[in-house]
Amino acid sequence: MSLESSILSFPTRKPPGRVVAVASGKGGVGKTFVAVSLARALAEHGERILLVDGDLGLSNVDIQLGVQPDLTLAHVMNGEATLAEAVMRIAGGATSPGGFDLLPGSHGIASFADLAEREVQRVAAGIAALSFSYDRVIVDLAAGIGHAMLKLAADADDVLIVALDEPASLTDGYAFVKLLKxxxxxxRIGVLANRVKNKKEADRIHQSFARACGSWLGFEPGRAGAIHEDQAVKTALRAQMLLSRHAPTATALGDIETVAELVRSGVAFETRIAA
Known part of the structure; x- marks a missing residue:
């Protein structure tokens, strides 16, 4: 069974939900944590959410959530399952308060990490088809600037760049934005400052992106907020649990709620023409 035919078996409704790609130029910036937490926060606001693990070779959304999927996107690509069959429920699923659906990625399949353009297009088409059944689809992309990730980001309605206050993160994040543009x-691009110690550090991240993009690309990306460094995040990751369930009083949860509101309102992705 082809990916195209499997799409038809998934129930749809109109209009399609917005697709948000969560990206970064380099790994280790907390991108997957942001994607998972954003899915939870938006679901708490009553949105029907699908979280897609877009890392087709080294997926880790299921690991962070502590679940073991029977079917993944790899099975869909191989014709062993339909998209509807591969989607699994997290915390009761997208129809439950605070729950969302997950389309898991694949583990250790090198060929999926470097798909040909036609195969990437099929994945993008599948995500677009699924969007008709949700209010919003969040795609956790693999780190880096490979053609597959750029294609999925280019097809998204909004792109959230996760960055740290580190030269490599800022440089690689800018490279991703440049190639995407x-x-x-x-x-529509927004920058989220992650693991910041204070407002000054968050401002420095946003200002660095604004200067670089303004000087060389002629625009300034939107400000998607900031998430402060929080020990509770580390313990939740070790426990393989949603932060909201592991530590419901965690400081970072307030930051995530702010990010979710910026995403819902669209302010996070309001790019500006550079002066």
Whole structure:
């Protein structure tokens, strides 16, 4: 069974939900934590959410959530399952308060980490089809600037760049934005400052992106907020649990709620023409 035919078996409704790609130029910036937490926060606001693990070779959303999927996107690509069959419920699923659905990625399959353009297009088409059944689809992309990740980001409605106050994170994040803009000049991009110690550090991240993008690309990305460094995040990751369930009084949860509101309102992705 082809991916295209499997799409048809998934129930749809109109209009399609917005697709948000969560990206970064480098690994280790907390991108997957942001994607998972954003899915939970938006679900708490009553949105029907699908979280897609877009890392087709080294997926880890299921690991962070402490679940073991029977079917993944790899099975769909191989014709062993339909998209509907591969989607699994987290915390009761998208129809339950605070729950969401997950389309798991695959583990250790090198060929899926470097798909040909036609195969990437099929994955993008599948995500687009699924969006008709949800209010919002969040795609946790693999780190880096590979063609597959840029394609999925270019096809998304909004792109959230997760960055740290580190030179490598800022440089690689800018490289991703530059290549994305070359593919899709009208891309809506927001920058989220992660693991910050204070407001000054968050401002430094946003200002660094604003200067670089303004000087070389002619625009300034939106400000998608900041998440403070919080020990509770580390313990939740070790416990393989949602932060809201592991530590419901965690400071970072307030930051995540703010990010979710910026995403819901669209303010997070309001890019500006550089002066």
């Amino acid at each position: 070359a593919r899709r000049p009208a891309a």
